[in-house]
Amino acid sequence: MRQVEVTMADSLSKPVFNGDGFCVFTDVPDGTHALSIQTHDHRPFFHDITIPLSKTDNFVLDVPGENESFVVVQSVDLSTRTITFATRDFRPGLTVGTAVISNRFLTTLAQPLEGAGIVSAVLTEVVSGAETLQAGDLVRFVDHRIIRMLAGPYYPFLSDIQRVSGTVTDSVTGLPLASVVVELRRVNNQVVQNQNVGTSAGNRVRLYTVGTGPDLRVIGRQTDVRCETDVRGRYLLYFLRREDLIITDIRVRATLSGYQNSVETVSFSERQNVTVSFSMVEV
Numbered sequence: 001m002r003q004v005e006v007t008m009a010d011s012l013s014k015p016v017f018n019g020d021g022f023c024v025f026t027d028v029p030d031g032t033h034a035l036s037i038q039t040h041d042h043r044p045f046f047h048d049i050t051i052p053l054s055k056t057d058n059f060v061l062d063v064p065g066e067n068e069s070f071v072v073v074q075s076v077d078l079s080t081r082t083i084t085f086a087t088r089d090f091r092p093g094l095t096v097g098t099a100v101i102s103n104r105f106l107t108t109l110a111q112p113l114e115g116a117g118i119v120s121a122v123l124t125e126v127v128s129g130a131e132t133l134q135a136g137d138l139v140r141f142v143d144h145r146i147i148r149m150l151a152g153p154y155y156p157f158l159s160d161i162q163r164v165s166g167t168v169t170d171s172v173t174g175l176p177l178a179s180v181v182v183e184l185r186r187v188n189n190q191v192v193q194n195q196n197v198g199t200s201a202g203n204r205v206r207l208y209t210v211g212t213g214p215d216l217r218v219i220g221r222q223t224d225v226r227c228e229t230d231v232r233g234r235y236l237l238y239f240l241r242r243e244d245l246i247i248t249d250i251r252v253r254a255t256l257s258g259y260q261n262s263v264e265t266v267s268f269s270e271r272q273n274v275t276v277s278f279s280m281v282e283v
Contacts (some may be wrong), residue, residue: 086244166277174232186251
């Protein structure tokens, strides 16, 4: 990533970067340090790290849910250990041995996933003890450790992204409001729900969905359905354009302490980018 500022509060150590975006802090003193990663085009990222570490002398930051893909199982072939799912792209690809996590058990990829228009995956196991993967199960493919920087309101997007953006202002002064929480409440007239996917606290991640059963669709993580406005009152939510979830109407809610909640519903044509702005009333 270009023009990235990485800092750690209360530490004089400066990060050392390599060409792959990997950075290292050395000689970090004991205590809790606030790691900050900021760029012009992305939402800021913050994470507290406590030194000394309990399990390892070297620490690779791993933010649960930020380094993975997820699918809804459509069918399971027990003889070939294959699951099918709605068409999706895997770029970059996933290698053999990539962790596969469901609510039933943990397994791995038996064959790589790479390219466009992928509709199936071969797993090491689809049955474990009394548990069998079923149609409608949510499955996560967990890749290598990364920090996924989310795009901010000024990010120069490609064409395959659907955007919901706008400004939040005070209804009396017209001034922009910062730190307003803006979140999706309904998509395609369906309530946005959430569920944990994983077998234990150590591998569990909360995913946000719409629909049920064979019509279940994953929107993403909390960071995909919820954001905060910046100092200019601007916010941005965005989604990869997918054939299995074509968004045509949404309900968005804005909340800020000291103000009444504000809700807006908007319909739009397929693949259109929309602007939803709020004028919030002080309590």
